[in-house]
Amino acid sequence: MEPQVSNGPTSNTTNGPSSNSRNCPSPMQTGAATDDSKTNLIVNYLPQNMTQEEFRSLFGSIGEIESCKLVRDKITGKLLSVACFPAHQGQLTLKVSYARPSSASIRDANLYVSGLPKTMTQKELEQLFSQYGRIITSRILVDQVTGVSRGVGFIRFDKRIEAEEAIKGLNGQKPSGATEPITVKFANNPSQKTSQALLSQLYQSPNRRYPGPLHHQAQRFRLDNLLNMAYGVKRFSPITIDGMTSLVGMNIPGHTGTGWCIFVYNLSPDSDESVLWQLFGPFGAVNNVKVIRDFNTNKCKGFGFVTMTNYDEAAMAIASLNGYRLGDRVLQVSFKTNKTHKS
DNA sequence: TGCGATT
Numbered sequence: 001m002e003p004q005v006s007n008g009p010t011s012n013t014t015n016g017p018s019s020n021s022r023n024c025p026s027p028m029q030t031g032a033a034t035d036d037s038k039t040n041l042i043v044n045y046l047p048q049n050m051t052q053e054e055f056r057s058l059f060g061s062i063g064e065i066e067s068c069k070l071v072r073d074k075i076t077g078k079l080l081s082v083a084c085f086p087a088h089q090g091q092l093t094l095k096v097s098y099a100r101p102s103s104a105s106i107r108d109a110n111l112y113v114s115g116l117p118k119t120m121t122q123k124e125l126e127q128l129f130s131q132y133g134r135i136i137t138s139r140i141l142v143d144q145v146t147g148v149s150r151g152v153g154f155i156r157f158d159k160r161i162e163a164e165e166a167i168k169g170l171n172g173q174k175p176s177g178a179t180e181p182i183t184v185k186f187a188n189n190p191s192q193k194t195s196q197a198l199l200s201q202l203y204q205s206p207n208r209r210y211p212g213p214l215h216h217q218a219q220r221f222r223l224d225n226l227l228n229m230a231y232g233v234k235r236f237s238p239i240t241i242d243g244m245t246s247l248v249g250m251n252i253p254g255h256t257g258t259g260w261c262i263f264v265y266n267l268s269p270d271s272d273e274s275v276l277w278q279l280f281g282p283f284g285a286v287n288n289v290k291v292i293r294d295f296n297t298n299k300c301k302g303f304g305f306v307t308m309t310n311y312d313e314a315a316m317a318i319a320s321l322n323g324y325r326l327g328d329r330v331l332q333v334s335f336k337t338n339k340t341h342k343s
Numbered sequence: 344t345g346c347g348a349t350t
Binding site for chain 2: 302
């Protein structure tokens with residue numbers, strides 16, 4: 001994460017200000033408690049091991065503190081800002097700036113962008129969006145293993161209205177040099193994937209493995225045969241794949257940084273994620289499921305994806321569910337392929 | 344016969 005605004009090196013964790021002689025008026029003394037635009041600070045690049053007490057002590061040496069809080073990630077518990085160590089300094093440099101006052105005008109100004117050319121850099125992404133306003137943060141998501149862009153990213157504008165204008169101007173447009181249009185929409189809140197994680201946990205418990213309506217069908221298959229059916233030829237050994245960095249970037253069907261990705265075709269228009277959990281959960285650890293929907297109608301476009309942790313379980317699921325009749329439809333299930341470079 | 348992506 002890059003600092004967007006720098007006030008210069010203002011403090012240092014090892015030799016920061018220690019004097020108590022500064023005479024800074026506190027909000028209470030000035031009666032400015034209702035306007036925190038100049039009394040509320042945001043501090044980035046705090047060390048991960050800093051305690052609330054140390055944080056208070058560091059800034060309490062400068063003036064009276066009305067309140068202070070360390071902001072941690074809800075899931076990991078880590079401090080949200082990432083420490084940076086400038087090479088020439090070898091020490092931690094804090095970034096201290098005025099906190100942006102929370103108000104309706106800057107709320108929900110975060111955009112999710114998909115369909116980006118894989119070659120587009122973060123800088124180019126910012127250049128594209130900067131015509132619509134001041135960008136606070138930007139990010140392009142990359143594959144965990146290869147580092148290659150996943151073609152999706154985020155842009156946070158200073159103001160909600162700037163984000164709205166960017167959607168109007170860029171959604172469905174082709175960036176110069178791009179062959180496909182991009183999708184620009186408001187981003188989801190980065191929480192609430194916890195429900196999915198809970199579902200995943202449920203299906204990963206041993207006594208939930210291979211139960212349900214497909215139990216007998218799944219048992220009829222021997223693993224060797226399943227693997228051959230899934231790939232048509234000899235199996236890839238997941239041990240070999242994980243152990244050989246030279247294979248990174250190779251086009252192994254379905255293999256991603258986080259597991260084995262499965263393409264599911266011929267879902268009905270009213271399908272939702274729960275049907276994929278129910279179909280694939282019985283075969284083992286499911287990381288993630290996704291039903292692809294039409295932007296306008298919100299109906300399923302007929303296909304979806306399932307990512308499973310273990311190769312053997314993914315292959316078993318494919319062998320069992322490919323050709324499976326769901327209502328009046330016959331599912332087609334296979335490892336996902338790269339459909340990006342269609343020649 | 345159709346292959347996304349939510350920090």
